[in-house]
Amino acid sequence: MTFSLPGHWVWDFWFAVDGADVHLFYLHAPTSLGDPELRHRNARIGHAVSTDLVHWRDLGPALPDPAPEDGDSLASWTGSVTRGPDGRWWMHYTGLSLRDGGAVQRVIAAVSDDLVTWRRTPLSLEADPRWYEPADWRDPWLHHDVEAGLWRMYVCARVTDGPSDGRGVIGLATSTDLEQWTVQPPVSAPGELRQLEVPQLLPVADRWAMLFCSSDLDHSAVRLARGAAREYGTHVLYGDSPAGPFVLESDPFLSGDNGPSLYAGRAIEHGGRRWFLAWHRLDDQGRFTGGLSDPYPLDTTPDGRSLTVRFR
Numbered sequence: 001m002t003f004s005l006p007g008h009w010v011w012d013f014w015f016a017v018d019g020a021d022v023h024l025f026y027l028h029a030p031t032s033l034g035d036p037e038l039r040h041r042n043a044r045i046g047h048a049v050s051t052d053l054v055h056w057r058d059l060g061p062a063l064p065d066p067a068p069e070d071g072d073s074l075a076s077w078t079g080s081v082t083r084g085p086d087g088r089w090w091m092h093y094t095g096l097s098l099r100d101g102g103a104v105q106r107v108i109a110a111v112s113d114d115l116v117t118w119r120r121t122p123l124s125l126e127a128d129p130r131w132y133e134p135a136d137w138r139d140p141w142l143h144h145d146v147e148a149g150l151w152r153m154y155v156c157a158r159v160t161d162g163p164s165d166g167r168g169v170i171g172l173a174t175s176t177d178l179e180q181w182t183v184q185p186p187v188s189a190p191g192e193l194r195q196l197e198v199p200q201l202l203p204v205a206d207r208w209a210m211l212f213c214s215s216d217l218d219h220s221a222v223r224l225a226r227g228a229a230r231e232y233g234t235h236v237l238y239g240d241s242p243a244g245p246f247v248l249e250s251d252p253f254l255s256g257d258n259g260p261s262l263y264a265g266r267a268i269e270h271g272g273r274r275w276f277l278a279w280h281r282l283d284d285q286g287r288f289t290g291g292l293s294d295p296y297p298l299d300t301t302p303d304g305r306s307l308t309v310r311f312r
Contacts, residue, residue, distance in 0.1 A: 045076045168190065194219075219231075229252070232281070
């Protein structure tokens with residue numbers, strides 16, 4: 001484990017790279033809550049910095065305390081950081097509000113000139129009921145399609161029809177300026193899993209990989225009927241374009257039963273190669289832990305078109 005926070009659980013995270021510095025933004029909640037399941041309604045975003053993915057210097061809270069009217073007045077959940085066309089850094093993340101008791105998940109945003117001091121923006125993007133259930137709209141990951149002049153935001157979402165255990169999809173919203181967003185139909189098909197959390201898009205050879213994570217309770221009856229294992233961890237969809245569609249090409253997870261108890265894996269380029277990091281879920285006694293894993297080499301299969309993690 002490379003990063004932990006005394007007295008706190010640490011789980012979902014995302015990175016931003018600025019020169020030699022890798023900035024880690026992570027969810028945390030106090031262990032004094034007692035039950036790890038209570039962490040979700042008490043989550044806040046912390047900030048740490050490293051130059052080697054192993055040794056981290058904690059900078060404390062990433063955002064100022066929310067006001068009662070803010071979109072994350074109840075809790076702040078997973079997001080991503082990208083650099084906008086004006087040179088500012090944008091953090092799009094999930095907010096739960098006291099106004100509705102956390103019943104609606106929404107994407108909100110903050111901006112920064114230096115990745116350290118952040119200011120919330122007015123953005124409040126919710127699921128479009130034409131396609132999505134309003135209670136599941138979180139974990140935004142942004143990608144800038146320079147050729148199309150378009151920003152795409154991929155989110156963990158659920159469609160409104162079909163068997164409940166297979167409604168999980170990668171939802172989509174698009175923007176030309178990072179401020180005004182239009183919700184679009186999903187870029188993956190339902191049927192496999194109840195939810196596809198913490199998406200991340202990255203290029204692999206001449207196509208695109210979409211990382212996501214799901215638990216052992218998220219597998220649909222259709223998936224289990226064909227013999228897929230109830231894995232808990234990170235998997236990947238593939239598509240020919242950032243616009244999708246993205247499809248599942250194999251049942252075994254990228255990081256599941258084949259490795260340690262990890263969840264919500266992320267890929268990062270560092271030191272001339274790709275690495276895979278996730279957060280530790282359970283210890284050897286089956287107790288919830290939390291904390292950032294070691295970096296593991298993220299390679300490709302011999303044909304160069306699919307991802308594989310090498311656990312040491």
